[in-house]
Every structure is written in structure tokens, then in C-alpha cells.
Amino acid sequence: MWTSDAVLVVTVRTTCNNSGLGGKLSDTAADGLDLIEKLGYRRPLTPSGVYRGEVIRIAVLLELSVGDSLDGWKVVEAVGEIDLSTAHRVETLCVDLIDEGNHLLVVDLRRVVFMDSTGLAVLLRVLKLVKEHDGDLVVTCVKGPVRRVLAVSGADRRITVRQEAHPDDQV
């Protein structure tokens, strides 16, 4: 299940090419277009089917998906950045899952490249909620900015942090 309100900002600077041969795509533009396709969006095409121009900015803020693990844990995977503008979506999704009776949650942050204190506060609130239902929360992340936030704040002593999405895997 993919949430539908993820933000994708793409700015394309069109170059004029009177020869009709199409502009040569820069590496940046090619990477950007590849990313668009990987995320399931359709590549922007000119009427002739020739890409012209340069993708100068792409911002994928946050994608969320929900899956099941074998032993009944719900796995919320986040991809992107969690900050003041996106953290509420993580919280809403987790609270909805808890309300549906899912009290064993894994929040998979291995593909999150940034998380601030707003995201940290959400994790702590979700932990509190699942504990109220005798459940548990496991956060998965690798070494990097997210792991550092959890470590510096001391939250990793309160929340179980692992490197793999399956809650039974060892750190």
C-alpha cells in the first residue's frame, strides 16, 4: 500500500533546439528521470518522445508503505525525509494501524536520509501508544543521520533499534 500524497517536485528547464534532433540529456537529468521511473511515475515526454532539457531539482520528501512480517508485526517503511512537514504522516499511519488492533509495529527507517526532533517525538508517541496496548515498537535504521539522532537523544535506550526490518533479527 503506497500513500498517494507523496510530494514529487520536478522542475524541467527546456532548451530550445531548432534542429529537431533533441537536446542531449545531462547526467543529472538522466538520473532524475530514472528516479521518477523508479518511483512509479511516468517519465515526462515531449510530444515527439524526445527528452529535452535538464531536471534541475527533484525533491521526494517522504514515501510510506505498510507490509506484514511473518509473525504478525506490521512494518511501516519510510523512504525520504522526516521533518516538521512530513512527520505527521508517519504518526497518522501508525495511529491508524494501532487503532486497527496492530500493536506490534516496526518502523523501518533504513531508507530515511534525514529525521529531526519532530520525527523523534512521533516515534516516542507511537511507542507510548503501543505500550499502552501491551505492544511494542521496533525501529530499524543503519548507521547515519537517523541513527545519530536516536543515539544523541538517548532515544535508542528506550526504543528497540535494529538494523534489519524483521524484529527477530539481531543488531
Add this chain to the structure above:
Amino acid sequence: MVKHEPLKLEVPADARYLPTVRLFAGAVGQQFGMSEDRVEDLKLATSDTCAWLMRWRSGQDSPPNVVISVSPDGDGLQVVVESDRPGPAETKPRVPVEDDDEVHLGLDLIEALTGEIRITEEESATTVTFSLSLEAQTRPLTSEVPLPGDKHQPDG
């Protein structure tokens, strides 16, 4: 010694601009030779400072701007974040957005990363200042951030 003028970015006090703030902070950190880990600290501290000011704005009309200035400071960088309206001082009425502990979690986190954070309140503006060394701290951080729900424990 070459004197550097502060590098500045001005954005609306809107959380949608936080990724732009992080791009700016990351680029400036790299420009001045910060280590990779320290660049991440700079992005986090700068973004969280802006978020703290922006969150306070959420209950007010027309969003003001936030100005981020970064300049060399000894063996590190000094970051000044200014907002052209009063900030969430203890003495002022708060916008009841969240639990107080959570409102201050960001500032506590910045303090843990930088060692010191200075907040200047004036009638028409709030300024937050902190500095980061170019290299990441090698000693383990001993100051743990008081998390929401923590009870105050006396030292010792």
C-alpha cells in the same frame, strides 16, 4: 586572514522550505571543509532550529521569513537563525501545539550536538545562535536529551 561575509538564506517560515534549508546548510558545511558526519549535524541543527521557529508561527497569521546566516568562527562555523517576530519565550502565551517537552526537544537536541545554543528575544524578533566545529566530536556525548515523559533526576 580572509574575512568571510556570512552566507545567507532567507525562506518563508513554512515547513515546506525545510529541505531547502538543509540543502543550504549541507552545501555551506562542505564549502568550509566540514567532515561528512559534521555536515549532517549542521543540517540537523539548522533545520531543527528553523522548525522550532516555524512551529511557533503555526498559530499566527501571515508567515514571516526566517534568515539563516553562516560564517566561519574559529575552527568551526557559527550559525545564526533569525525570525522577524517574537519567538516562543517562556513568558509569552504559547500556541498550544504540543506538549511543552516536545516543543523543546529540538532545542535540547541542538544543544547536545553543538554544546551551546543562545536564544535572543527582542520585541520584534527572535535570534538563535550556535556554533559547530568542523570535525565531529571524538568524545562521546555525555549530555543526554531529556525526552518527553522523562522525570527530572537530580545530578549524581
